Amino acid sequence: GQNIDQPTEMTATEGAIVQINCTYQTSGFNGLFWYQQHAGEAPTFLSYNVLDGLEEKGRFSSFLSRSKGYSYLLLKELQMKDSASYLCAALDSNYQLIWGAGTKLIIKP
Amino acid sequence: NAGVTQTPKFRVLKTGQSMTLLCAQDMNHEYMYWYRQDPGMGLRLIHYSVGEGTTAKGEVPDGYNVSRLKKQNFLLGLESAAPSQTSVYFCASSRPGSDTGELFFGEGSRLTVL
Numbered sequence: 001g002q003n004i005d006q007p008t009e010m011t012a013t014e015g016a017i018v019q020i021n022c023t024y025q026t027s028g029f030n031g032l033f034w035y036q037q038h039a040g041e042a043p044t045f046l047s048y049n050v051l052d053g054l055e056e057k058g059r060f061s062s063f064l065s066r067s068k069g070y071s072y073l074l075l076k077e078l079q080m081k082d083s084a085s086y087l088c089a090a091l092d093s094n095y096q097l098i099w100g101a102g103t104k105l106i107i108k109p
Numbered sequence: 110n111a112g113v114t115q116t117p118k119f120r121v122l123k124t125g126q127s128m129t130l131l132c133a134q135d136m137n138h139e140y141m142y143w144y145r146q147d148p149g150m151g152l153r154l155i156h157y158s159v160g161e162g163t164t165a166k167g168e169v170p171d172g173y174n175v176s177r178l179k180k181q182n183f184l185l186g187l188e189s190a191a192p193s194q195t196s197v198y199f200c201a202s203s204r205p206g207s208d209t210g211e212l213f214f215g216e217g218s219r220l221t222v223l
Contacts, residue, residue, distance in 0.1 A: 004151065008149075030210075031210055033210045033211070035212075041216070041217075042199060042214035042215060042216050042217055043152075043199075043212070043214050044214070045211050045212065045213075048210065048211060087151070087152070089151075089152075089210060091209070091210040095209050095210075096154070097152075097154075097210050097212070098151075099151030099152040099153075100151050101149060101150055101151045102151065
């Protein structure tokens, strides 16, 4: 079956760095997506990786290893507004998104 | 530019009642989706459409119907609501192509079935 695993909850300190891991098993693979979802709001797109390596976008970076079925989202210089759930999703061979349950990130001052 | 708009935002139904959720997008996207989101679970695809006049079943289609009569609109219907359909429903749209997983979501519709 197809599956996405990511930690349920993580806690970090304002100003620090946090890495949210995601492992995936899908029928074929056409890319890995990260979304941010604040409580009570809709998910918003953060990043897309289809090739191995690191993609940097400001304070956020996303890494992909296709051979290991692994990705991580790295958040630097954490701010209180980064408190949210982070959703990992993989695009399978039929271009269907398979979603993880999300990682709730709690930022403490 | 409104993006993706869902109506209504909130609704309370009694078991057995019917209702329709409306989704409208103004980005000329081909693909549209209806998801439900429940605590502790990932987004689950109910139905989707790859173009005007076409619809297809997703992961959890039972108890729901959809229609895509116009490219910009995607309707989700509940014929006979059940408490198990209490959830937050999100509509989304995307372009076809290698980055088709970049979805644009509506604000969500919170449905409670008593």
